[in-house]
Every structure is written in C-alpha cells, then in structure tokens.
Amino acid sequence: MLRTLFILGWLGWFVSAMPCHPGQQDPPLATVAASPDEHTVDGVAARIEDDILTESEVRELAAFQELVDGSAKPRQELIRELADQWIVRGEIQTAKYPLPTATDVDRAYAQLASQFGSSEEFSKRCAAVGLAEAAVRRLLQQQLYLSRFLDFRFRPAAQIDAKQIESYYNDQFVPQLKAKNQPVPPLDDVEDTIREVLIQQAINDRATRWLDDTRSRLKIDVVTHGAQP
Numbered sequence: 001m002l003r004t005l006f007i008l009g010w011l012g013w014f015v016s017a018m019p020c021h022p023g024q025q026d027p028p029l030a031t032v033a034a035s036p037d038e039h040t041v042d043g044v045a046a047r048i049e050d051d052i053l054t055e056s057e058v059r060e061l062a063a064f065q066e067l068v069d070g071s072a073k074p075r076q077e078l079i080r081e082l083a084d085q086w087i088v089r090g091e092i093q094t095a096k097y098p099l100p101t102a103t104d105v106d107r108a109y110a111q112l113a114s115q116f117g118s119s120e121e122f123s124k125r126c127a128a129v130g131l132a133e134a135a136v137r138r139l140l141q142q143q144l145y146l147s148r149f150l151d152f153r154f155r156p157a158a159q160i161d162a163k164q165i166e167s168y169y170n171d172q173f174v175p176q177l178k179a180k181n182q183p184v185p186p187l188d189d190v191e192d193t194i195r196e197v198l199i200q201q202a203i204n205d206r207a208t209r210w211l212d213d214t215r216s217r218l219k220i221d222v223v224t225h226g227a228q229p
Helices: 055-069 075-095 102-114 119-129 133-157 162-179 187-216
Strands: 030-032 044-048 051-054 220-223
Touching (some): 051 055, 055 075, 055 133, 075 220
Antiparallel strands (some): 044 220
C-alpha cells in the first residue's frame, strides 16, 4: 500500500494525494531494540542508512495526521512514510528543486483551516493534537515541497490518450454521478478534468514503484518502541 507523503490523503483537497492500492503489502522493515542512551533527549525511531528518524518526528507526523484525517496511522506506517520522505528529500537536494513560497504555504494553511468551520475551532483542534501554528505551517510546506517534486519528476512520463479519457468517463465518472442522481455533463466539458485525474494516477503509480524499489535497496532498521535493553 502506498503511504501518503503529505501528505500523500492529508492534503487531498489541496494537492493530489497518492491513492492506496488494496491488496498490495509493503515489505517489512527490520526491527532492532533501543539502547538506553537513545532516550535521553529524543528517542531513535529508526536508522536509515547513516541517518536516523526520531521519535519526535513520528509523534509530529501522527499529530498532523490526526489533525487532518481525525486519526493517525500505526507507528510502523508512520515510520515508513518518514522513510519515504527521507528518500524524496535526497532527490530534491540533488535536483536543487525550489521550496514553496510563503504565499503557497499561506494558501495551504488557509484551506486547511477552512475545513474546520471557524478559526477558533481550527485552533482548538491544533491545540488538542499538540501542534502550534508554526509547526502546522512547516509541515504543510514540507508536504507541498515533496508532492510538487514528485509531480515535477514523474509528470513528463504520464501520457494520457483520448481512449483512456473516454473509458474513465464511461466506466467511472458517469456511473458515480448517476448513483448520486446528479446531472451528467458531456465529455467535452470534463475532458480536461479527467485528463488531470488520470495524469495524477499515473504520477502516483510511478512514484509508488520508485519509492518501493528505492526503499528495498536501503538499510532501514526500526527501533522497537519502548524496547528494553
């Protein structure tokens, strides 16, 4: 199953989320026990090559998922998402891809806040999961950064033809609208929208394969949470 980097379901209303693929299982990550000195300042959640993922990163990602989705994924999946982010950041540094602008982050923050009805309710939810505004903005910036880079890298190869668009329109788009008793627009009116949906699916599929292949060649050792020496 493909983990969402951003934010891959969290930001589905703002950037294209990476879809799950039921039935596909990720390869397990190796597990090691924690050493006593790894809990003095910040616990080590996993070792990835010559770097580490910390427990605070896991907790922050869990808090962000809880804020956006209402619940966080299991620890193993959180660590896998962080490992995928680590992989993408390495590619970004090589490509020297630019960060999102402050305006981009402001827009993402405003759209996220709008999902909660009022700024007061949004502030309450942030406080409830333990995230300050600065942390939310930083996480949003990171999600935009990673998702845009994946789009930049894989979009050129995501070619969609008229037959694919027509097939999606007839097999998925029309039945979904009819099931909701909604009017069905002609294909010409939604062709561009469907093309973009299919492009995003192709990008997601290619990104999934690339991440799975790259991760399989890395040494990633997950530290057992709360393990005793």
